[in-house]
Amino acid sequence: MCSSFSCDWGIDLLTGFRKVARTVTVLAVGGALLYFTLRFDQPTGPEVQVEMVERRDLRAVVSASGKIEPRLSVDISANTMGRVTRLAFNEGDRVERGQFLLQIDPETLGAAVERGEAALQASRSSLLQAEVSVESAGVNLQLARDNLERQESLWELRLIARETYERAVTEVALRSTELRAREVEVATQLQRIRQEEANLGSARYELTKVTITAPITGVVTRRNIEEGETVVVGTMNNQGTVLATVADLSVIEAEVEVDETDIPSVTLGQPAEVSIDALPDRLFAATVTEIGNSPIQAAAGGASQATTFKVVVTLDDEIPGVRPGFTCTADITTAVRTDSLAIPIQAATVRAVMLNADGTVARAGTEPRGREVEPAVSAEEPQTEGSEKELEGVFVARQGHAVFVPVTTGIAGARYFEALSGVTQGDLIITGPFSEVRNLEDGDAIRMVDSGPSR
Numbered sequence: 001m002c003s004s005f006s007c008d009w010g011i012d013l014l015t016g017f018r019k020v021a022r023t024v025t026v027l028a029v030g031g032a033l034l035y036f037t038l039r040f041d042q043p044t045g046p047e048v049q050v051e052m053v054e055r056r057d058l059r060a061v062v063s064a065s066g067k068i069e070p071r072l073s074v075d076i077s078a079n080t081m082g083r084v085t086r087l088a089f090n091e092g093d094r095v096e097r098g099q100f101l102l103q104i105d106p107e108t109l110g111a112a113v114e115r116g117e118a119a120l121q122a123s124r125s126s127l128l129q130a131e132v133s134v135e136s137a138g139v140n141l142q143l144a145r146d147n148l149e150r151q152e153s154l155w156e157l158r159l160i161a162r163e164t165y166e167r168a169v170t171e172v173a174l175r176s177t178e179l180r181a182r183e184v185e186v187a188t189q190l191q192r193i194r195q196e197e198a199n200l201g202s203a204r205y206e207l208t209k210v211t212i213t214a215p216i217t218g219v220v221t222r223r224n225i226e227e228g229e230t231v232v233v234g235t236m237n238n239q240g241t242v243l244a245t246v247a248d249l250s251v252i253e254a255e256v257e258v259d260e261t262d263i264p265s266v267t268l269g270q271p272a273e274v275s276i277d278a279l280p281d282r283l284f285a286a287t288v289t290e291i292g293n294s295p296i297q298a299a300a301g302g303a304s305q306a307t308t309f310k311v312v313v314t315l316d317d318e319i320p321g322v323r324p325g326f327t328c329t330a331d332i333t334t335a336v337r338t339d340s341l342a343i344p345i346q347a348a349t350v351r352a353v354m355l356n357a358d359g360t361v362a363r364a365g366t367e368p369r370g371r372e373v374e375p376a377v378s379a380e381e382p383q384t385e386g387s388e389k390e391l392e393g394v395f396v397a398r399q400g401h402a403v404f405v406p407v408t409t410g411i412a413g414a415r416y417f418e419a420l421s422g423v424t425q426g427d428l429i430i431t432g433p434f435s436e437v438r439n440l441e442d443g444d445a446i447r448m449v450d451s452g453p454s455r
Contacts, residue, residue, distance in 0.1 A: 045445030046436045050397050050428040056342040058413035060335040062266055064311065066256030068276060068326040070247040071314070074216055077242055078231040079209045080104060087227040095214040095246060102243065104210040104231060113207050116200035123196045127189040134182040141175035148172050218248040221324055247324055252315045254286065256330045257296060257308040265334040266291060272313045272332040276322070286313040288332060335411045342416035343407065343423060347394045347431045351404050353442065354388055393422060395430040395440050397448050402430055404442040 082104040089101050151168035154160040222245040225231065231241045254274050258266060272286040290312035298305055313330050393406040405427075410418030423429070428448065430437060440446075 047447045048430045049432045050448050051431045053423050053427040055339045058337045060411040062262040062332045064256035064258045065329045069255050071251040072248040074246050075242045076244045081233045083230050091223040093220045097217045099214045101212045106210040109207040112203040116203045120196040123193045130186040130189045137179040137182040141179050144171040144175040218246045221245050221247045254313045254328050254330050258311045260307040263309050272330050274330045277327045285316045289314040341419040343419045344431045347429045350392050352390045397428040402440045402444045402446050
């Protein structure tokens with residue numbers, strides 16, 4: 001039998017152990033509930049980056065590379081063959097229109113001019129002789145006519161023989177024929193003089209070709225001849241010697257090659273910015289002034305390449321230090337939108353979706369309540385319940401899920417598309433990573449990481 005004190009102490013100890021056990025059990029159950037709550041209530045799915053839809057100013061740009069060329073450039077070639085005897089310019093010199101540049105040996109052509117002048121003088125002397133012969137023939141004809149009148153009077157009186165009368169008649173006819181012959185000689189000699197004058201004019205013109213002057217005011221951008229060299233005249237099958245090139249650098253153009261897919265959006269008068277590789281960190285304002293109608297022909301035997309068209313943009317101002325042939329890049333602004341909804345280019349994707357009869361996307365409860373859903377396709381297009389269609393769009397983060405939203409896009413800027421329909425300002429667009437956007441499906445669970453607006 002235990003004492004009264006011992007029994008009370010044992011009872012109290014047993015009661016304390018029971019209270020501790022209940023407390024531990026409650027804490028364990030509570031910790032387990034908290035663990036499972038935290039474990040299963042946190043978001044699941046891949047981690048994605050999102051960006052909020054905002055209004056931006058967009059600029060559609062077509063970029064193309066090419067070369068700097070002057071608007072007016074003239075190649076100087078020789079029209080006569082010979083040795084260069086005088087040379088009065090160097091590459092890089094500025095020349096004025098009509099300024100003397102070089103001379104080809106004029107001896108041969110000068111001799112031809114002298115021969116022509118001598119031939120012309122001889123023809124004119126022959127003309128004088130012919131004119132004297134005409135006068136002499138005219139006098140002889142008049143004498144014959146006077147004699148005929150006398151013979152006619154005597155014949156009427158039968159004072160001369162018939163033979164004498166007929167001889168006088170024949171003499172008049174003979175002298176008349178002789179006069180006409182002399183007049184024909186004069187006309188022929190006049191034609192010969194005209195021929196000699198033409199020959200002389202041609203020889204003098206050929207002589208002027210030995211002196212070559214500047215055809216325009218500009219800068220000599222190339223010189224291919226030295227004093228003492230012989231120039232060659234071009235023929236149908238052989239190109240002649242290009243002696244020099246003079247270019248007017250007051251108006252500079254950039255001739256660029258634009259891909260065929262961009263040509264429909266390029267029009268005359270559009271603004272452009274030109275960057276020149278040789279003049280870095282500078283942009284030059286320009287305007288589209290010419291668009292080719294035919295594609296640029298690839299070199300014979302060259303490898304197959306993309307179809308491109310020549311587009312000419314004219315720079316607005318003169319550029320000191322520019323040289324023809326500089327490599328350049330032209331950024332042509334084809335469209336501008338201000339304060340338009342914009343979605344990141346990397347967020348755009350294509351998915352095959354099921355459509356309702358009204359053209360909206362058929363969903364499985366992921367669309368938030370109270371939000372009006374725009375048709376995924378035009379209402380004018382007939383749709384069949386449950387039809388499938390590939391549409392371009394973006395994934396929007398809503399209630400922890402990726403919701404595919406078809407989007408109608410407008411112009412494309414450097415980093416953003418213009419969104420004409422499908423999204424509203426404030427929507428969170430899933431922008432990456434690319435591998436996740438590529439594999440996402442409508443309704444997938446996601447974990448969002450705000451990537452912030454890209455400026």
